[in-house]
Amino acid sequence: MIRPIFGQLSAVVAMTWLVSPAFAQDTQAIRKEIEALKQTYETRISELESRLKDVEEKKKAHSAETPAPASSGRSVFGNSFNPSIGVVLNGKASSFSRGTSEIAGFGVGEEGERGKEGLAIDESELNFSANVDDKFYGSLTAAIVREGGEDKIELEEAYIQTLPGTGLPTGSRIKAGRAFWTLGYLNEHHAHADDFADRPLPYRVYLNKAFNDDGIQLSYVLPTGFYSEIGGGAFRGDDFPAGGSVSGLGAWSAFARIGGDIGNSQSWRVGGYVLGSDANGRISNEDMVTFIGQSRLYAADLRYTWAPTGNPKQSEVILQGEYFHRDDDGTYEDADAGTGPVAFDDDSSGWYIQGVYKFAPIWRVGARYARMSTPGTPAGLVGSALDSGGHDPDTISVMGDWTNSEFGRIRLQYNREELSSGADDNQLLLQYIMSIGAHGAHAY
Amino acid sequence: MARKSSLIAMVLLGMAFASPAFAKIRIFACEPEWAALAREVGGNRVEAFSATHKQQDPHHIRAKPSLIASMRHADLLFCSGAGLEVGWLPILLRQAAPADLQPGQPGHFMAADYVSVLEKPAIVDRSLGDIHPEGNPHVHLDARNIVPLAQELSRRLAIVDPPNAQVYAEQTDAFVRRWSHKLAGWEARAAKLEGMPLIVHHKSWAYLVHWLGLKQVATLEPRPGIQPTPGHLNELLKISRTQPVKAILRTPYDPSEASGWLSSKTGIPAITLPYTVEKGAATGALQALFEETIALLEKANKADHAGQ
Numbered sequence: 001m002i003r004p005i006f007g008q009l010s011a012v013v014a015m016t017w018l019v020s021p022a023f024a025q026d027t028q029a030i031r032k033e034i035e036a037l038k039q040t041y042e043t044r045i046s047e048l049e050s051r052l053k054d055v056e057e058k059k060k061a062h063s064a065e066t067p068a069p070a071s072s073g074r075s076v077f078g079n080s081f082n083p084s085i086g087v088v089l090n091g092k093a094s095s096f097s098r099g100t101s102e103i104a105g106f107g108v109g110e111e112g113e114r115g116k117e118g119l120a121i122d123e124s125e126l127n128f129s130a131n132v133d134d135k136f137y138g139s140l141t142a143a144i145v146r147e148g149g150e151d152k153i154e155l156e157e158a159y160i161q162t163l164p165g166t167g168l169p170t171g172s173r174i175k176a177g178r179a180f181w182t183l184g185y186l187n188e189h190h191a192h193a194d195d196f197a198d199r200p201l202p203y204r205v206y207l208n209k210a211f212n213d214d215g216i217q218l219s220y221v222l223p224t225g226f227y228s229e230i231g232g233g234a235f236r237g238d239d240f241p242a243g244g245s246v247s248g249l250g251a252w253s254a255f256a257r258i259g260g261d262i263g264n265s266q267s268w269r270v271g272g273y274v275l276g277s278d279a280n281g282r283i284s285n286e287d288m289v290t291f292i293g294q295s296r297l298y299a300a301d302l303r304y305t306w307a308p309t310g311n312p313k314q315s316e317v318i319l320q321g322e323y324f325h326r327d328d329d330g331t332y333e334d335a336d337a338g339t340g341p342v343a344f345d346d347d348s349s350g351w352y353i354q355g356v357y358k359f360a361p362i363w364r365v366g367a368r369y370a371r372m373s374t375p376g377t378p379a380g381l382v383g384s385a386l387d388s389g390g391h392d393p394d395t396i397s398v399m400g401d402w403t404n405s406e407f408g409r410i411r412l413q414y415n416r417e418e419l420s421s422g423a424d425d426n427q428l429l430l431q432y433i434m435s436i437g438a439h440g441a442h443a444y
Numbered sequence: 445m446a447r448k449s450s451l452i453a454m455v456l457l458g459m460a461f462a463s464p465a466f467a468k469i470r471i472f473a474c475e476p477e478w479a480a481l482a483r484e485v486g487g488n489r490v491e492a493f494s495a496t497h498k499q500q501d502p503h504h505i506r507a508k509p510s511l512i513a514s515m516r517h518a519d520l521l522f523c524s525g526a527g528l529e530v531g532w533l534p535i536l537l538r539q540a541a542p543a544d545l546q547p548g549q550p551g552h553f554m555a556a557d558y559v560s561v562l563e564k565p566a567i568v569d570r571s572l573g574d575i576h577p578e579g580n581p582h583v584h585l586d587a588r589n590i591v592p593l594a595q596e597l598s599r600r601l602a603i604v605d606p607p608n609a610q611v612y613a614e615q616t617d618a619f620v621r622r623w624s625h626k627l628a629g630w631e632a633r634a635a636k637l638e639g640m641p642l643i644v645h646h647k648s649w650a651y652l653v654h655w656l657g658l659k660q661v662a663t664l665e666p667r668p669g670i671q672p673t674p675g676h677l678n679e680l681l682k683i684s685r686t687q688p689v690k691a692i693l694r695t696p697y698d699p700s701e702a703s704g705w706l707s708s709k710t711g712i713p714a715i716t717l718p719y720t721v722e723k724g725a726a727t728g729a730l731q732a733l734f735e736e737t738i739a740l741l742e743k744a745n746k747a748d749h750a751g752q
Contacts, residue, residue, distance in 0.1 A: 134546075137538060164543040171516050171540050221516050221540040227509035259509025264497055264723070267508040305506070310499030311697045312506070361671050361699065405669055406531075406574060436570070441534045444508045 083130035083138075084438035088192045090122040090431070097426040103201070104420040105374030105388025106348070107284035107291055107332070109208030109240045110147075115198065115429075120146070122431075125156070125192060127438070135166040141190065156180070156190070156212060171221035178214045181233055182255050183273045184322045185301040187211055193442055195318070195356045196399055197413045197431040201370040202324040202350030206297055208240035208284075211275065213251060227259040227269070237278055241295050241326070244281025251277040257301075259444070265310045269444060273299040279330065285385050292341070293330010299323065303444070314361055321353035328375070334384035342380035349373045354397075362404065368397040391421035408434045469605045472515055472545075474523035474533065475502050477584045477720045478555065480729045482522055484619045485597045487727075489608045493518075497723040501697045503528055503574075503669075507535035516540040518551075520604050522597065525554025526561055526581035550603040556581055558596050559589040562650050573667025584720070586651035587627055587734050591620055626731055630738055637738075640745050641687065643680060643712070645672075645694035645703060648719065652737065661689055664702045672702035684710045691744040695719035713744055 094117050101114040115122070122145075129139035141157040159177030162168055180188050186203060187210050199209050219231030235242070237250015257271030275297045282291040301322040308315055326348050331341040352370035359365070374388035381387055395418075401411035415427040468491040473479035479494035486492065495511050496502045502524070515521075515536045523529050537546060544551040561579035568577045583589050598616035602609035638657040642649075645664045653660045662683055666676040683689075684706065692703040692714040700714070707714035717737050721729040 161538065163538065164541055164546055167543075170542045173539070221512060223516065225513065225517075227513040229512075260513075261508070261510040264499070267506075267510060269509045305508075307500075310497060311501055311504075313501040313504035314697070314699055405570070407570060441507065441531050443535050444506045 081130075083128045086125075086127040086129075086438040087436050088123075088125040088127075088190070089434045089436070090124060090192060091120070092116075092122055092197065092432075093119050093430040095428045098423060101417065101423075101425055102385065102420050103205055103372070103393050104391050105377070105386060105393070106205045106372070107282065107289040107386065108205055109284045110286070111209035111240075112199075112204035112207075112284075114425075114427075123154070123156075123191065125190065129438075131163065132160065135163055137161045137163050169220075171223065172218065174216065174218050176216040178212055179217070180210055180212050181215070181217055181235070181253060182219065182231060183207075183211055183253060183275055183297075184271075184299040184324070185303055185320060186322070188443065192433050192435065195320075195354065195364075195366055196368055196397055197411055197429045198397075198415070200322075200352035200354070200368060201372050201393060201395055202322065202352060205350060205372060206241060206324050206326055211239060211241070213237065213239035213242065215251070217253070219255075228257070230254075230256045235277075237280075240284075241275070241279065241282060241297055242277035243279050243283055243291075246280050247278075250280065251275065265307045266305065267444065268302070268304045270302045271300065273301075275299075285334070285336070288334060288336040289385055290333045290335070291328065291330060291344075293328060293344070295330070296327045298325040298327075305444075312358075316356075316358040318356045318358075319354075320356075321351065323349070323351040325349045332381060332386055334381065334386060337381075337384035339380055339384050342378055344375075344378060344381070346375035346378075348375040362402055363400070364403070365400045366398070368395075368399075370395050370397075389421045391418075393417075393419040395419070407436070408432075469519045469601065469608075470517055471520045471522055472518035474521075474529050475584075475720060476723050476725060477730065477733070478522040478524070479723070480721045480725045480727075480733075481590065481594060482597065483725075483727050484730065485594050485612060485616050486601060487611065487615050489605065489611055490601070492522075494723050498696050498718070498720055501695075503531065505532055507532040507539070511536055512540045515545070516542070518542070518545060520551045520553065520600065521545045522553045522555070524556055524581045524583060526556035526578035526583070527576035528556075528581035544604070550600045553597060553600055555583050555589070555593050558592055559583050559586070562654055563647065571667075573665070574669030580647055580650045582648045583651055585649065585737075586655040587623075587630060588655060589651070590623060590730065591627075594619055594623070623731075626734070630734055633738055633742065637741055637745055640691075640741065641689050643684065643689050643692045643703075643706070645692075645698040648695050648698075649693055649717075652717075656738075656741070658741075661687065664692070664694075664706070671699075677702060677706060680706055681709055684712060690747075691715050691741070693717055713747065715740055715744055717741075 092115065094115055096114065096117050123143035125141055125143050127139065127141045132138045138160045139157060143154045143156050145152055145154050155178060157179045159175050159179040161175040162173045164170065182188055186194065186199065187207060203209055213235040215233050215235030217231060217233030219229055222228045222230065232254040233252065234249060235251040236248055237245035242251045253273065253275045255271060255273040257269060259269030261267050277295050279291055279293060279295050299322060302320065304319045305312065306317045329345045332344045333339055333341045350372040352368060354366060354368035356364055356366035371392060371394040373392055377387045395415055397413060397415045399411055399413035401409055403409045411431045413429040413431065417425040417427065468489060469486065471479070471482045471486065471490050471492040473482055473492055473494045475496055476494040476498060479492040482490055482492040493514055496505055523533065546552060556578065561583065564579035565575050565577065568575060594616050598612045601612045634656040639659050641659045641661045643662050643664065644660055647663060647668055649660065652658065662680055664672045664680065666673055689712050692707055692712055694703050694716055696716055696719060703714035706712065717740055718733055721733050
């Protein structure tokens with residue numbers, strides 16, 4: 001800064017010198033003037049120099065807010081089009097009072113089982129998303145999980161979605177690929193956004209944690225003054241509660257939901273959903289139990305949020321509940337118990353309700369109760385994994401979490417599960433969920 | 445035949461219900477200050493709705509159902525931008541916004557794109573807190589910014605609603621004239637506030653501080669978006685004992701504990717400045733916002749508190 005100014009000054013001084021010699025009688029006066037100018041500028045320059053020193057010291061202190069030098073690195077303009085990248089890191093320490101955990105009366109998939117005891121990382125999620133062009137949006141989420149002693153990549157989501165520029169009627173959109181489809185409240189959300197360290201019972205039993213089959217879904221926000229949306233989809237039929245798709249088109253869904261506000265600080269949403277599936281082999285219980293037949297899952301959800309001061313960042317109450325009803329018509333076989341295929345036509349249900357209270361910007365507490373109503377046991381399945389022994393599994397959970405910033409959360413949770421008759425399991429879970437990279441937006 | 449005509453009647457009725465004959469231009473404003481400005485520029489030709497209210501931190505709301513519905517019906521979107529609404533606006537835009545409201549369209553108006561943004565960080569690292577790579581988004585509190593924003597809004601309204609272009613232009617001219625007059629008065633008063641040392645809760649006041657030549661000594665949050673810690677507050681206690689601080693500022697949505705604590709220890713007044721206008725504020729509210737803000741600062745600046 002100082003050097004160029006000084007250079008300019010001397011040039012100006014020299015110019016003044018050159019243009020004025022004609023009037024000799026003024027030389028003396030001019031010299032004096034220049035002397036005075038020099039004096040002024042020297043004082044000014046030393047002043048500037050000391051200011052520069054100050055600024056440089058401040059710069060050291062607040063390096064984050066000062067512009068980086070232009071030549072700080074290679075500029076790769078191709079990177080400007082990189083998608084938003086987000087990583088979610090997730091780890092748990094769990095302690096269980098029982099060695100085993102079986103949910104009586106149901107065929108339960110791998111993801112629906114109790115987690116690992118001791119120290120373990122949960123799903124580490126990688127997300128890439130961006131607009132493809134003016135008409136499409138694309139997103140990919142891969143989870144790296146440890147299964148059977150190996151790190152595997154599970155493709156959770158890989159979908160494209162139409163943007164409003166596509167020319168479809170306002171409010172409608174089509175999503176295709178693999179996604180956490182619209183079904184109940186939690187299914188659409190990634191596990192890292194959950195309020196508890198594990199999914200509630202009906203999700204573990206009916207959806208093997210979440211339904212993310214390959215497929216396509218159309219949804220339409222109706223032109224009503226309040227929020228109302230309808231939609232439906234068609235899916236491959238490979239993911240729980242379907243499975244073993246033969247035709248490549250083995251499941252369908254439909255949904256409707258409405259929502260709105262009450263005053264300035266309360267919001268709500270309720271929905272009804274149905275998922276029909278043609279299971280050519282819904283495999284569960286470590287490949288031992290197979291269901292073949294028609295399965296229909298009905299769901300209803302409610303979510304209500306209330307910010308007592310109007311500002312949810314400060315404090316908030318969230319109430320959420322979901323009810324599921326499943327109708328299975330086909331055959332069940334438990335290879336472990338050697339039952340052979342047994343005709344089965346019955347229904348079952350499950351629900352949970354939970355409340356979370358954020359009492360300070362960084363502190364929240366919550367409680368959850370979940371219960372399953374088991375179907376009847378046909379004679380051929382007595383003594384198998386599908387024999388509930390007349391017991392309805394239930395769990396009660398309480399949790400407290402600490403949120404340092406929008407991106408980091410640590411949670412302690414206690415569960416008391418009685419999933420089979422007399423099999424009390426006291427669980428303590430300590431979990432961290434941290435996200436780095438893109439500032440992801442979360443839906444209601 | 446009768447059945448057919450009743451069907452037509454029903455369809456017509458439905459259409460009338462969906463779009464009243466003399467439809468006003470619906471403006472979806474993310475914050476109440478932009479809804480208020482939209483009412484000044486648009487007058488009775490527009491209907492401005494604010495997604496957030498004065499008690500809410502606009503950075504921390506959800507893409508709730510009612511907003512999806514409002515977005516679906518909107519003709520123009522008017523927000524702060526610079527990442528302030530990044531946690532919820534993208535979802536609303538993808539879910540239900542008309543094509544005309546998508547980024548790059550005249551119906552997509554982000555204030556931060558039309559004013560000079562302060563505090564653009566060169567190093568973006570979350571260990572520094574929730575900083576926005578785009579710079580500080582709280583642009584409305586520099587009253588000089590209101591003028592170019594009003595003019596840009598008028599230009600965009602003219603594109604969205606050509607028949608009323610003349611009306612918007614006239615209303616904007618009148619508003620800018622009134623505003624410039626007010627601005628001169630505020631700036632004259634601000635001369636006495638120059639260098640006023642302040643502690644603020646969050647960096648929500650950067651533009652006000654910049655405009656009025658105030659001096660921000662420290663923030664209660666150790667890092668943007670990180671709640672005040674006892675250690676950091678003790679640090680501030682030391683600072684406020686060694687150098688003069690005239691007031692501790694917060695918005696109506698910042699928690700009061702930290703500023704209350706520091707105020708009780710030092711005697712420095714903790715004041716809640718309005719920060720924005722009420723959700724459904726009538727015209728004139730924006731002027732009142734700045735009047736009140738300056739009056740509160742003047743009062744705090746004159747007072748000689750016990751701690752000094």
